[in-house]
Amino acid sequence: MGHLFHPDQRSYDLKLEVCSTAFHYVMEELQKAPHLASSWIRVERIYTERELSSAPLLVLRLTNQAIEDDWYDLEDGYQGGPQASHRRCAVCRAALEQVRDLLVDVRKMGRRDLSLTYSFEVILSPRLARMLQEAGFTGFALRPVWHYRRPHQGEPPLYQLVVTNVLPPMASPPTEFEPERRCEVCGTETKFIKHTHWWGRIPYYEETEIYYPKSVLEQVADFNATWEKIGELPSWSRLVIITQRMYRWLKEQRIRGWSAEPVYLVE
Ligand SMILES: [Zn+2]
Secondary structure (H helix, E strand, O other), rough: OEEEEEEOOOOOEOOOOOOOOOHHHHHHHHHHOOHHHOOOOEEOOOOOHHHHHOOEEEEEEEEEOOEOHHHHHHHHHHOOOOOOOOOEEOOOEEEEEEEEEEEEOHHHOOOEEEEEEOOOOOOEOHHHHHHHHHOOOOOOEEEEEEEOOOOOOOOEEEEEEEOOEEOOOOOOOOEEEEEEOOOOOOOOEOOOOOOEEHHHHHHHEOOOEEEEEHHHHHHOEEEEEEEOOOEEEOOOEEOEEEEEEHHHHHOOOOOEEEEEEEEEEEE
C-alpha cells in the first residue's frame, strides 16, 4: 500500500489490494459519504506469466503514445478538410476510410520500435516492420508513414501496422459492453467493453474480460482486429488481438512498449 498527498488536488492516491481488509474498509467507509469518493477508483488486474503464456489469444495494448496525430489532421482539427488522412462522416466525424499515408513528426518516435498515435494508429520502426515480415506473421499490411516535411521521399521512415484480419463479433454474453453510441447518418456504432461497476453507492472502474467462441480459432491470424469499434464517436478504433505465437515472439525479441491481457474462449 502506498499513498501520496496532492495538496493542489486535496486528494490522496491509494493503492490497495482488492482482496485486502484495507480496501474493504475504505469502500465501506465511503458508503457513508459517497460524494467524497473519487470518480477515478480503478481496479487494475495483474496477470501472472502463467495466465498470459497459456492464453491462445491476447489483447495487445500499446503502453506509449509517442506520436501526435497526422500533421494535416491536427491543423484541420479533425474537420475532414481536403488534406485529411481519413474520409469522415459529415455529421459525426467518425473516420470511415483512410485515404492516404499518415504524415507525422517522425522524430517523436525516438528509438522506439512500437508506439501509437493519439488516434490509436499503431506505428512501427522499419526494423520491427522488417522483422515481422521476415518471421512470416499474418493478418497485417504495412503502410508507409512519412515525415510531414518530406513525404514520399526515399525509404519510409516509419510504418503503420494495418491489421487486415477482422474477427467475427465477440461472444456476448459473456462479454459485456457499456451502452453504445450510434450515428444515424453513417451507421457507425461504437462502444466500450463494460468497465463501470458499483460497490454499494460507490462507482469504480474495472475492465471486464473479452470472450470469443472457440470456433474463432479457425479464422485467426497472428494479428487480428476486433469487429467491434471501441471508443467514442467519432474517435473509435478496433482492438488488436494477437496469437500466443505472436506474444512469445514479441517477448523473445525483447520488443518494448506493449503489454497483453488474455482473451477467453467459450463453447
Ligand atoms: Zn456519422
